[in-house]
Amino acid sequence: MSVENYTRLVGQQARQASSVMMTATTAQKNAALEHIAQALMANQATLQAENQKDLVAGRDNGLTDAMLDRLALNPERIAGMVEGLRQVAALQDPVGAINGMDYRPSGIQVGKMRVPLGVIGIIYESRPNVTIEAAALCMKSGNAAILRGGSEAIHSNQALAACVQAGLAAAGLPEHAVQVIDKTDRSIVGELIRMPEYVDVLVPRGGKGLIERIANDARVPVIKHLDGICHVYVDVEADLAKAQSIAVNAKTHRYGVCNAMETLLVHSAVAVQLLPLLAQDYAEKGVELRGCAATQAIIDCLPASPEDWDTEYLAPILAIRVVNSMTEAMAHINTHGSHHTDAIVTENYTRARRFLAAVDSSSVMVNASTRFADGFEYGLGAEIGISTDKIHARGPVGLLGLTSEKYVVFGDGHIRQ
Amino acid sequence: MSVENYTRLVGQQARQASSVMMTATTAQKNAALEHIAQALMANQATLQAENQKDLVAGRDNGLTDAMLDRLALNPERIAGMVEGLRQVAALQDPVGAINGMDYRPSGIQVGKMRVPLGVIGIIYESRPNVTIEAAALCMKSGNAAILRGGSEAIHSNQALAACVQAGLAAAGLPEHAVQVIDKTDRSIVGELIRMPEYVDVLVPRGGKGLIERIANDARVPVIKHLDGICHVYVDVEADLAKAQSIAVNAKTHRYGVCNAMETLLVHSAVAVQLLPLLAQDYAEKGVELRGCAATQAIIDCLPASPEDWDTEYLAPILAIRVVNSMTEAMAHINTHGSHHTDAIVTENYTRARRFLAAVDSSSVMVNASTRFADGFEYGLGAEIGISTDKIHARGPVGLLGLTSEKYVVFGDGHIRQ
Incomplete structure (x- = not known):
């Protein structure tokens, strides 16, 4: 036949x-x-x-x-x-x-x-x-x-x-x-x-x-399940202890998975305080850091190239960018992300609501690790896949x-x- | 440009x-x-x-x-x-x-x-x-x-x-x-x-x-909105007054629309009683009838060819087939229909439930005219179209x-x- x-x-x-x-x-x-x-x-x-x-x-x-x-x-x-x-x-x-x-x-x-x-x-x-x-x-x-x-x-x-x-x-x-x-x-x-x-x-x-x-x-x-370029944005009003543990977990819990964070966005007002703490955590885990100029002024890391913002590493590598506003963070996410999973860390009610509405991804989170984007964690029982499409089923x-x-x-x- | x-x-x-x-x-x-x-x-x-x-x-x-x-x-x-x-x-x-x-x-x-x-x-x-x-x-x-x-x-x-x-x-x-x-x-x-x-x-x-x-x-x-080959099946336990008004409405309310009935399926046990009444109604409206052999034995009509079962007339033409069971009716609908809108007329609770579950169409109805398959009638307010697809949106x-x-x-x- x-x-x-x-x-x-x-x-x-x-x-x-x-x-x-x-x-x-x-x-x-x-x-x-x-x-x-x-x-x-x-x-x-x-x-x-x-x-x-x-x-x-x-x-x-x-x-x-x-x-x-x-x-x-x-x-x-x-x-x-x-x-x-x-x-x-x-x-x-x-x-x-x-x-x-x-x-x-x-x-x-x-x-x-x-x-x-x-x-x-x-x-x-x-x-x-x-x-x-x-x-x-x-x-x-x-x-x-x-x-x-x-x-x-x-x-x-x-x-x-x-x-x-x-x-x-x-x-x-x-x-x-x-x-x-x-x-x-x-x-x-x-x-x-x-x-x-x-x-x-x-x-x-x-x-x-x-x-x-x-x-x-x-x-x-x-x-379709295409790539997972996931972000965590640490807001000016973030609880920095939550930000630190979420940023570490989202990157280092597992590396080769689609819901791992690939780029960390940090508001400039908290970057000086947060980034040195994170740099130490990531160093202990062996994560290579690639930062924008503002990041490099605060911590010791490699320079990020424009390609880094569009790369799904699936590896112990993290791109870091300092932003001056949530608007800038959201523009970065909607431009460079893959509409998979993105999180904000903030205590501010209004900005949390705005982030939820304006970030066009299949999972949008407040004060939680991107690693939760998973059929079992969401209570679906099992998953046939994760959709990065918009029609029929997302996530x-x-x-x-x-x-x-x-x-x-x-x-x-x-x-x- | x-x-x-x-x-x-x-x-x-x-x-x-x-x-x-x-x-x-x-x-x-x-x-x-x-x-x-x-x-x-x-x-x-x-x-x-x-x-x-x-x-x-x-x-x-x-x-x-x-x-x-x-x-x-x-x-x-x-x-x-x-x-x-x-x-x-x-x-x-x-x-x-x-x-x-x-x-x-x-x-x-x-x-x-x-x-x-x-x-x-x-x-x-x-x-x-x-x-x-x-x-x-x-x-x-x-x-x-x-x-x-x-x-x-x-x-x-x-x-x-x-x-x-x-x-x-x-x-x-x-x-x-x-x-x-x-x-x-x-x-x-x-x-x-x-x-x-x-x-x-x-x-x-x-x-x-x-x-x-x-x-x-x-x-x-x-x-996608492809064709609408819609059926009404009149069951052995149909209320024949309801069957008559639904069959007339589904065919003659408007002809050039996708939710108009194109084929009428009638259980053999009620065909002798129902079809002559319907033939008179359709004659008054100028609807041409094309029947199977059993239909032709009951009423005066043209013979239906195999192509008739697969045709969306969008016109005052109706194909009629006499069936010996609901199973036969459902097999006809799932084979020849376009999965758009199909209705059963019955007073039997168990068969109504079975028809609803087993007919694979975007709208399945009990004791109602197929003409109701419409965004305004369903309360959607307005419709951008009627989907005959299965994923994302049906109907x-x-x-x-x-x-x-x-x-x-x-x-x-x-x-x-």
């Missing part, structure tokens, strides 16, 4: 399965999740043996140690997937909830019902546990899923897919509700992203390059982001006059 | 204006709407003189009478636009509303704030009053707008644009908050739909061909559909552990 025909067949099967998943009961979906969890536990040996094939091939193909680590399925990671499935089963089922059934002057009663999107395509790279996370979230939200993992994880993903199929079958749900692509042809992605008749939305998970390529070529809506995307709302109208024989 | 540079300049100006509109107060936005209304009234003579140029050119270019009628700006239509502006001013401002600020175990408080999308591009055909409707909805929802009307309405739209500019200026809002493209080069649309850096979402309003072309070529998210799109939600986090110096 040609790649095109194969991909279209997968799409048709997903579309058919989605009409069953749309009305599957919460009990059925939770039963399937539990059966998958049990299948993972029962098949640990197989999963590890198949994973071993990927690890051997990966080593032969020159994958780095970090990549091999992400690829590995050890007993702790399998336990983590089992735990994740049970967490998703415990989440409230969003499907079918009806809200705001208000009467209109005509006499009809109108509200909205939460419904699945239909078929979700997920394109991801090495970590095989994404297969289980994505399958669980799509199933619980009543969607069918087409999962396309990296070729380096093909054996692991197929072994995981067998567990998912077994769980779906045991719960009486269609096996095509979750399909894991079993071919490694790169052209499958090209087909998958151009089938709006079979795929309702794409969620690419991986590097910025992959996501930009997909967004550029797709004919299907894409929930961490959980079950609700995989649903939409349709209008429901109740009448009693009402006709339009 | 090249078309590309011109369009990019418009985009840059819109992006800048959107950052001001994002935090404009409700009072400012309402003042601008009222000033535009006053400008329309004060400039009636100019508006009609400019419109006359378009009408003369249209007649020379062979526009049909129907097209010329849509193009005409008479005093009633100007009064209608004034009324529309005041209705939008009276609507609740959605921007800035914060919902669900819940405390999390970490101690942070997390909720969502409603925010404008940014820059909305609207591409539309002949009716010049869309210029005012679209400008009003985009402004009230805190967005900047780029409006591209049809070349046949260029003089009318520029005269309306002058009133909009005057209103924005009088309220102290940026003149680029609403830009009406003043060139007729067709290639401008091609540029506009490929500038994700300046345009956040596109709303094409016009024929299916225009919308499909735009959706196919766009690099910017599109809120009539009002002010809320031109906004999104961002996360807001309140802390007290909280850091992630």
